[in-house]
Amino acid sequence: MDRVMDQLPPNVMLAILVFAAVACAVIVLAVLWEWWGDRKRQRDLARRLAGVEPSAEGQGSDPFGDLFKEATSADVKWLQPVVARVPHTRDLQHLLDQADMPWQVGTFLLITIGAAMAFGTMALLITNNTMVAIAAAALAAALPYVYVRRRKTKRLRAFEECFPESIDLLGRAIRAGHAFSTGLQMVADESPEPIAGEFRRVFEEQKFGLSIDDSLLALADRIELVDMRIFVTAVLIQREVGGNLAEILDKISYTIRERFTIERQVRVYTAQGRFTGYLLGILPIAVGFLIFLLNGEYMTVLWERDIGRMLISIAAVLQVIGFFVIRKIINIEV
Secondary structure (H helix, E strand, C coil): CHHHHHHCCHHHHHHHHHHHHHHHHHHHHHHHHHHHHHHHHHHHHHHHHHCCCCCCCCCCCCCCCCCCCCCCCHHHHHHHHHHHHCHHHHHHHHHHHHCCCCCCHHHHHHHHHHHHHHHHHHHHHHHCCHHHHHHHHHHHHHHHHHHHHHHHHHHHHHHHHHHHHHHHHHHHHHHCCCCHHHHHHHHHHHCCCCHHHHHHHHHHHHHCCCCHHHHHHHHHHHCCCHHHHHHHHHHHHHHHHCCCHHHHHHHHHHHHHHHHHHHHHHHHHCHHHHHHHHHHHHHHHHHHHHHHHHCHHHHCHHHHCHHHHHHHHHHHHHHHHHHHHHHHHHCCCC
């Protein structure tokens, strides 16, 4: 390891140190930002709860004041002009909620900007090329978004895996004579996360006055799954026209399980393509690192000369494009 560190050029060592310093600073700032936002939300909530008092005169004043007013945007007021002008930013908090992330929009943007600065500075110090630094900063800025999307996808998959069992539980509760709302509570109490949290939210919303139709539509908006939309649509239609809800739920559960079977068969058929994509993505990096360990002077030409740095940048871009193309080919929707 010492031999490898000795062979690194001074600009590479400086870039690594700058990257580590900027990364640590971003993490500290993000943690402080989230702590300050959480503390501010607690103070605002305490202030609003303290104002929930009946009017002494009883002349029709609202006893709840602004308890529920601007509950989602009060802690990021400085972002409202940006949110109003950039359409995609409006859905950013919704995406964070779907991924079950504790971040607020301000924390996410802070991490994004910090990652772009860290990777951009490191690329500039290593390559001395502005275009490469800009490309590295753009790629790093996309990493937090990719991470959140991956968390969302993982959470939806976990939800989808246990969803048929939850539907069966709801159907059995209805057959036993329980009301639909009581069945929702049973699912919330006996199902694993994230199903328990989502169904508990639906139960509490309709318990505190929101209609069951609006609660189910909000659930379908949070859980972007075809199976969830089928479930919500079937329940809403049954509430309008009537019918045997338990039998409908059994058919939905059976359909979801059959689709799981087909998906697993497709994954078996596309396993070779996935392995090929992973191999083609890792092999050049592994071979390059091995050559660097065996003969460092042979590899240092790539980052000491302009043509070498340009070739590395082109190879990295082509690697990323090829990986996503292969992934798109083998990702078959069922």
